[in-house]
Amino acid sequence: MATTSSDVKLDVTPRGPGGGLGVAGWLRWGWRTLTSMRTALVLLFLFAVASIPGSLVPQRGVAPEKVAEHFKNTPELAAWLDRLWFYDVFQSPWFAAIYLLLFLSLIGCVIPRTKVHLEEIRRKPPAIPRNLKRLPHHASFTEETTVDEVAARLRKRRFRVETGPDWVSAEKGYLRETGNLFFHISLLGLLVAVGFGSLYGYRGNVLLMEGSGFANTVAAYDRYIPGTMVSAESLTPFSFHLEDFNATYVIEGERRGQALDFAAKLKVTDRPGSPERDVTLKVNEPLDVDGTMTYLLGNGYAPTFKITDGKGQVAFDAPVPCLVVDSATFTSECAIKVPDAAPTQLGFLTRFLPTSVKLHDGTYTSAFPGAVNPQVEVWAFSGDLGLDSGAPQSVYQLETKGLKPLLMQSKPLNVGDTIELPNGAGSITYTGVKQWITLQTTYDPGRVPALIASVIAVIGLILSLGVRRRRVWVRLAEVKDGNGTVVEVGGLTRTEGGDAAFAGEFDDIVRALGARSAGTAGEKNAHQ
Amino acid sequence: MPTSEVDAGLATLSDQLVLVTVLLYVAAMIGYALELAFAAPRTNQVSGARRKVLAGAGGPSADESAGSEVSATSTKPPASPGWAQRAGTVALVVGWLGWAANLAAVVIRGLAVERWPWANMYEFVVAICFAAVTAFLFMQIRFPVRFLGAFVFVASTIGLGFAVRYLHVQAGPVQPSLNTYWIAIHVSAAILASGLFMLAGVSGILYLIRKDGLSRLPTRTDLERVAHRAILVAFPIWTFAIIAGALWADRAWGRYWGWDPKEVWSFITWIGYAAYLHACTTAGWKGKKATIIQIIAFAALLFNLVGVNIFVGGLHSYADVP
Numbered sequence: 114m115a116t117t118s119s120d121v122k123l124d125v126t127p128r129g130p131g132g133g134l135g136v137a138g139w140l141r142w143g144w145r146t147l148t149s150m151r152t153a154l155v156l157l158f159l160f161a162v163a164s165i166p167g168s169l170v171p172q173r174g175v176a177p178e179k180v181a182e183h184f185k186n187t188p189e190l191a192a193w194l195d196r197l198w199f200y201d202v203f204q205s206p207w208f209a210a211i212y213l214l215l216f217l218s219l220i221g222c223v224i225p226r227t228k229v230h231l232e233e234i235r236r237k238p239p240a241i242p243r244n245l246k247r248l249p250h251h252a253s254f255t256e257e258t259t260v261d262e263v264a265a266r267l268r269k270r271r272f273r274v275e276t277g278p279d280w281v282s283a284e285k286g287y288l289r290e291t292g293n294l295f296f297h298i299s300l301l302g303l304l305v306a307v308g309f310g311s312l313y314g315y316r317g318n319v320l321l322m323e324g325s326g327f328a329n330t331v332a333a334y335d336r337y338i339p340g341t342m343v344s345a346e347s348l349t350p351f352s353f354h355l356e357d358f359n360a361t362y363v364i365e366g367e368r369r370g371q372a373l374d375f376a377a378k379l380k381v382t383d384r385p386g387s388p389e390r391d392v393t394l395k396v397n398e399p400l401d402v403d404g405t406m407t408y409l410l411g412n413g414y415a416p417t418f419k420i421t422d423g424k425g426q427v428a429f430d431a432p433v434p435c436l437v438v439d440s441a442t443f444t445s446e447c448a449i450k451v452p453d454a455a456p457t458q459l460g461f462l463t464r465f466l467p468t469s470v471k472l473h474d475g476t477y478t479s480a481f482p483g484a485v486n487p488q489v490e491v492w493a494f495s496g497d498l499g500l501d502s503g504a505p506q507s508v509y510q511l512e513t514k515g516l517k518p519l520l521m522q523s524k525p526l527n528v529g530d531t532i533e534l535p536n537g538a539g540s541i542t543y544t545g546v547k548q549w550i551t552l553q554t555t556y557d558p559g560r561v562p563a564l565i566a567s568v569i570a571v572i573g574l575i576l577s578l579g580v581r582r583r584r585v586w587v588r589l590a591e592v593k594d595g596n597g598t599v600v601e602v603g604g605l606t607r608t609e610g611g612d613a614a615f616a617g618e619f620d621d622i623v624r625a626l627g628a629r630s631a632g633t634a635g636e637k638n639a640h641q
Numbered sequence: 642m643p644t645s646e647v648d649a650g651l652a653t654l655s656d657q658l659v660l661v662t663v664l665l666y667v668a669a670m671i672g673y674a675l676e677l678a679f680a681a682p683r684t685n686q687v688s689g690a691r692r693k694v695l696a697g698a699g700g701p702s703a704d705e706s707a708g709s710e711v712s713a714t715s716t717k718p719p720a721s722p723g724w725a726q727r728a729g730t731v732a733l734v735v736g737w738l739g740w741a742a743n744l745a746a747v748v749i750r751g752l753a754v755e756r757w758p759w760a761n762m763y764e765f766v767v768a769i770c771f772a773a774v775t776a777f778l779f780m781q782i783r784f785p786v787r788f789l790g791a792f793v794f795v796a797s798t799i800g801l802g803f804a805v806r807y808l809h810v811q812a813g814p815v816q817p818s819l820n821t822y823w824i825a826i827h828v829s830a831a832i833l834a835s836g837l838f839m840l841a842g843v844s845g846i847l848y849l850i851r852k853d854g855l856s857r858l859p860t861r862t863d864l865e866r867v868a869h870r871a872i873l874v875a876f877p878i879w880t881f882a883i884i885a886g887a888l889w890a891d892r893a894w895g896r897y898w899g900w901d902p903k904e905v906w907s908f909i910t911w912i913g914y915a916a917y918l919h920a921c922t923t924a925g926w927k928g929k930k931a932t933i934i935q936i937i938a939f940a941a942l943l944f945n946l947v948g949v950n951i952f953v954g955g956l957h958s959y960a961d962v963p
Binding site for chain 2: 150151153154157158160161164165167168169172174175202203307316363366367368371372373374375395396397398399406408410553554555557560563564567568570571574575578579613
């Protein structure tokens with residue numbers, strides 16, 4: 114725990130219990146060791162070191178696609194890393210072990226310190242030491258004053274004061290330890306809030322095409338990650354419809370193509386039967402329906418195609434969401450699978466170029482992320498797509514092994530263009546362009562408690578690092594010839610490194626007690 | 642509606658002011674270095690006049706050396722030739738001029754792009770150097786930390802030089818995610834805390850370089866005190882910066898904490914400085930061990946700034962490094 118020199122944690126290395134202490138002795142030894150400051154330091158250090166792999170090895174929760182890539186490139190290493198939980202560091206048992214031990218150590222420290230602090234708050238300031246001259250801060254002067262007056266002046270400076278027949282003892286800065294305890298307790302609160310949120314909250318991702326809708330049910334999500342205590346019925350029953358998506362880009366200059374603004378126009382129905390409302394979803398402006406938040410995460414293009422098969426029937430007519438390959442120009446790739454085509458199934462690979470330009474070598478590329486001249490390049494295949502084989506396939510990729518190439522080179526298509534496939538296998542028409550957005554919906558009942566705990570933590574931290582604990586004692590003695598009183602003042606700060614700053618305050622206090630400032634300084638030095 | 646308008650004239654002026662800042666910082670650095678180099682060497686033993694003030698603040702290292710060492714120079718304050726002191730005074734004035742140029746460069750960059758001027762790594766590093774110099778110059782008003790001048794300005798000059806040479810990007814608009822008032826809250830706090838941590842880091846490195854005994858470098862007690870004070874102020878600010886970042890992430894990314902690499906390393910940094918504060922109150926850990934912990938935490942801070950931006954990536958990919 115933080116920064117007072119009166120640390121309750123044991124500074125000494127805990128000694129082993131030796132022979133014959135039995136179970137209770139061992140337990141006491143274990144608890145003492147766990148709650149010692151040295152162990153806390155080691156655990157803090159381990160906590161930091163243990164999180165390093167979480168930033169260097171891709172994490173399932175953050176970048177699942179990179180984890181998959183690892184498994185593909187270095188399967189053996191990946192298997193070992195996986196066994197050691199390196200792809201889920203922050204969910205791993207060893208990481209949990211460290212922070213649970215740390216929090217246990219924290220509890221073992223907070224409880225006794227809270228007890229001590231509660232006693233200290235109720236206790237009166239300690240009696241005056243015999244020799245004030247031995248304190249780090251000391252001054253004396255002659256002045257007509259009384260114990261009551263000194264006590265009143267110190268109280269005015271918000272000291273807690275205790276008086277004796279010829280002395281005053283005063284202390285302030287209790288808020289330091291109060292803040293310190295609040296800080297550490299709120300860290301425990303933060304842990305509880307995070308845990309509560311992950312048990313009772315859920316997260317879901319969905320890709321939505323312009324002109325289509327979404328209702329908040331488990332089945333509607335592409336990926337749904339519920340906490341263990343979430344039931345499917347508890348999802349807030351809102352729904353919305355994506356009217357239109359707009360991206361704005363810098364048109365000219367060095368930063369041409371940089372995104373300026375993304376805006377998705379939604380019509381939202383908060384609960385079944387309630388009236389629709391218009392909401393513009395932006396990057397930093399999520400949709401909030403009763404604490405369930407929906408965020409705009411990404412966007413891309415979905416060219417629409419109409420595909421006729423060898424028998425002349427329309428086998429496919431829909432938008433195809435493309436994966437963005439180059440985020441600077443939004444060059445995108447997608448796969449079209451037409452299992453219903455007859456006589457053989459058809460598959461297409463397409464490359465979408467939002468602002469297509471021809472290069473010197475005859476190839477095409479996209480020069481700008483906005484859809485200024487949206488063209489597509491198409492490669493066509495026929496044969497068994499393998500969709501019934503049972504092996505999982507990505508919707509964005511076409512496994513071309515075993516397929517017969519039909520069309521390997523074509524000029525990029527403009528909207529409205531059609532290409533006939535060779536051997537009467539059919540035709541493909543590029544009918545238009547839509548945009549898609551990816552959304553994340555999050556319900557986390559722990560976020561507000563976590564915020565409250567964090568705010569308390571910061572306030573506690575500021576108090577515990579900013580306030581100084583200090584004591585002042587004053588002793589009054591009659592001058593021998595009966596003219597005035599000798600006032601002797603001693604001061605002490607119990608805060609590490611606080612002496613230099615306390616010196617100024619001590620001078621102020623001495624002055625406030627009645628020392629005529631010029632004379633005091635000399636006398637003060639003389640006493641030291 | 643965000644704008645893509647950039648005032649090219651102001652942007653160029655800002656770039657030039659950064660160069661002026663570098664030159665002034667170099668001059669200040671030389672001045673401070675002369676003052677330090679031609680001053681009398683100091684021992685780690687605190688002199689009689691200072692001792693009473695520092696008795697509680699000094700770590701065990703100061704107390705130990707005080708017992709074992711007797712030195713003629715330790716009883717009087719370090720004397721230096723008049724011209725060396727004047728060099729220090731000139732350095733102070735030049736340092737303030739550089740500070741003003743740095744401030745102007747930041748403000749004018751902001752005016753040129755009509756947004757908060759710390760949205761990419763170039764702007765961020767320029768702002769951190771400004772924060773470090775600010776922390777030093779203002780600390781100097783109240784506390785005797787002039788001995789640190791040469792080193793703070795070395796660090797800031799290197800930082801600015803690195804920014805100009807390797808990180809510079811033309812002034813321009815930002816991605817939609819950065820276009821919010823949260824950048825003023827979260828990034829400003831991070832800059833302020835980083836500046837103070839830099840001051841502490843410089844002190845810590847000097848502490849380790851300086852052995853006990855006679856040296857022209859400032860005493861270990863002084864260095865330790867500056868570092869401790871800077872971290873006391875910086876730690877709550879850093880905590881606030883992380884929490885503000887979590888609040889922003891809650892608006893922008895759909896969760897307040899997701900173990901993104903930047904988040905991981907800011908967390909590691911936080912743990913590191915927390916360990917330092919605990920070490921400072923633990924017998925046997927004060928002094929050298931605490932300073933080593935502080936330096937490790939500072940290294941984590943630097944890695945978060947440089948390493949994560951350039952090598953690791955993640956959601957905080959705003960560095961825009963050319």
